[in-house]
Amino acid sequence: MADAELYLGLISGTSADAIDAALVRFQGDLPHCIAAAATPYPAALRQRILDLALARREASFDCIGELDVEIGHAFASAAEALIEQHGIDRAELRAIGSHGQTLWHRPLGAHPFTLQLGDPNVIAERLRVTTVADFRRRDIAAGGQGAPLAPAFHAACLASSSETRAVLNLGGIANLTLLTPGERVRGFDTGPASGLMDAWCHEHTGAAFDHDGALAAQGHVDPELLSRCLSDPYFGRPAPKSTGRETFHLHWLRAQLRGHESVADVQATLLALTVHSVAAALQRECAGATRVVACGGGVHNGQLMSALGTALAPVVLETTAQHGIDPDYVEAIAFAWLARETLAGRPGSRPEVTGARGPRVLGAIFPA
Numbered sequence: 478m479a480d481a482e483l484y485l486g487l488i489s490g491t492s493a494d495a496i497d498a499a500l501v502r503f504q505g506d507l508p509h510c511i512a513a514a515a516t517p518y519p520a521a522l523r524q525r526i527l528d529l530a531l532a533r534r535e536a537s538f539d540c541i542g543e544l545d546v547e548i549g550h551a552f553a554s555a556a557e558a559l560i561e562q563h564g565i566d567r568a569e570l571r572a573i574g575s576h577g578q579t580l581w582h583r584p585l586g587a588h589p590f591t592l593q594l595g596d597p598n599v600i601a602e603r604l605r606v607t608t609v610a611d612f613r614r615r616d617i618a619a620g621g622q623g624a625p626l627a628p629a630f631h632a633a634c635l636a637s638s639s640e641t642r643a644v645l646n647l648g649g650i651a652n653l654t655l656l657t658p659g660e661r662v663r664g665f666d667t668g669p670a671s672g673l674m675d676a677w678c679h680e681h682t683g684a685a686f687d688h689d690g691a692l693a694a695q696g697h698v699d700p701e702l703l704s705r706c707l708s709d710p711y712f713g714r715p716a717p718k719s720t721g722r723e724t725f726h727l728h729w730l731r732a733q734l735r736g737h738e739s740v741a742d743v744q745a746t747l748l749a750l751t752v753h754s755v756a757a758a759l760q761r762e763c764a765g766a767t768r769v770v771a772c773g774g775g776v777h778n779g780q781l782m783s784a785l786g787t788a789l790a791p792v793v794l795e796t797t798a799q800h801g802i803d804p805d806y807v808e809a810i811a812f813a814w815l816a817r818e819t820l821a822g823r824p825g826s827r828p829e830v831t832g833a834r835g836p837r838v839l840g841a842i843f844p845a
Contacts, residue, residue: 483511483569485559485606486813487552488576489595491649491672491722492774493518493526494685496555499809500565508634508814512563513806516555522547526594530580531726541580541594548578549599556604572607574816574840575600576808582721584622590614591623601843609816609840616826621833624719628654628664628830629818630811635770635800636662643759643766644797645785646807647671647775650721651755654830655763663762664830665716668709668754669725671775674747676727681740690780693748696741705733706750716762717832748781756788772797772804815839 486499495515501508518526525544528534552575560567577593584591597610613623631644631654644654649672654664671686678687687693709729711720734743759766769792775781776796786794796804818825824836 482571482817483565484571484813484817485556485573486576486809486811486816487556487573487595487600488808488812489518489552489578490774490808491579492675492686493523493530493578496552497806497809498555498559499806499813500559500563501810501813503817506633508810510803510806510810512559513803513809514555514559514562515805516551516558518551522551526578526580530722545594545596546599548594549596550603552577552595553600553603556600560604567604567606570604570606572609572816572820573600573604574612574812574814574819575608575610576612576812577610579721582624582719582723584617584624584719589617589623591617597841597843601845605845607820607845608843609819610843611841612812612815612825612839615837615839616831616833619833619835619837621826621828621831622717622719623831625652625654625664625666625830626815626826626839627652627808627811628662629825629827630814631664632656632662632827633814634802635797640767641763641765642768642770643763645755645769645771647751647771647773647778647781648808649675650725651751651775652719653755653758653762655766657763657765661829662827663716664827665758665762666719667758668712668720668750669747670751670773671778672722673725673727673730674744674751677730677740677744677747680727686774687744687778690748690778692741693744693780696739696743696745698749699738699742699746702733702735702738702743702746703749703753706730706746707753712754712757717830719831748778748784751775751781752784752788755785759789759792766792768793768795770795770797770800772802772807774805776804
């Protein structure tokens with residue numbers, strides 16, 4: 478495969494607020510993001526996604542099938558907008574890597590599965606560019622969790638030969654990638670991050686998220702509520718492990734409440750839940766880490782980053798911006814990278830991260 482090839486990565490995360498698109502040029506094996514943008518979902522489409530994902534609407538074949546195609550068109554539109562805005566010739570694009578929109582993730586049970594919507598046939602047909610998608614299910618078929626998948630990318634682009642680092646993704650769910658020189662990469666989901674905070678904030682204020690942690694800053698951490706939340710079995714489960722809104726949702730939160738808590742105190746406690754679960758996981762799994770490199774939407778929550786900095790000290794907390802990667806688009810860049818790995822016939826998963834029986838080439842290829 479020639480150097481300096483151009484790929485495009487697409488993903489919408491747990492919060493389902495926008496489709497992240499990144500144009501990535503590879504010089505050798507190193508990615509260089511030349512352009513990126515977040516395209517918000519139309520409000521009605523996002524509401525239907527969340528209603529299904531949060532079981533507020535009964536699923537049907539018609540509902541899921543139509544949503545799959547509609548999300549596919551939304552992803553195609555986001556890709557087209559970025560390409561046209563930057564004057565890219567589509568013929569120059571080697572491939573698109575599309576994660577899609579996770580609707581449900583059940584890696585445990587008799588028949589584990591994960592479901593991402595956003596029909597890649599639609600993307601390939603509209604853009605006439607080879608599209609790689611359905612990245613998670615092969616790993617699950619091999620006995621893995623199917624998540625997280627970004628650690629292989631983190632290891633390729635953010636590891637250091639001279640210090641132990643952790644990459645912390647603060648999306649709807651928080652996950653850690655552990656990068657120790659001379660050792661295999663490890664990674665897992667630590668628990669909720671922005672997803673629960675966003676949902677609580679939206680329900681009580683109408684705002685899509687808690688801007689800069691302002692609502693949390695008005696409240697105080699409720700120690701008893703925090704203790705009840707942290708008693709969830711997920712936090713004590715050993716890696717490999719992954720989770721999502723199927724476990725950490727508003728119904729789960731309400732089961733922890735006693736009815737007297739203020740809105741701001743609950744928000745402050747949810748922020749503390751993220752901080753405590755991340756810090757405890759890092760101390761338990763990688764006590765030798767000297768630097769945590771953060772990415773994801775949570776890096777814009779000043780209250781969260783400040784609390785994390787205090788809890789992790791003396792470990793240095795910074796963002797991927799200090800390493801030349803926009804923290805808002807790390808995952809979109811990662812799926813461009815994963816598409817490249819797939820086309821090259823190289824494994825995109827790490828069994829020590831997902832628990833699969835071995836490394837696997839991920840994704841299905843939909844030709845232009």
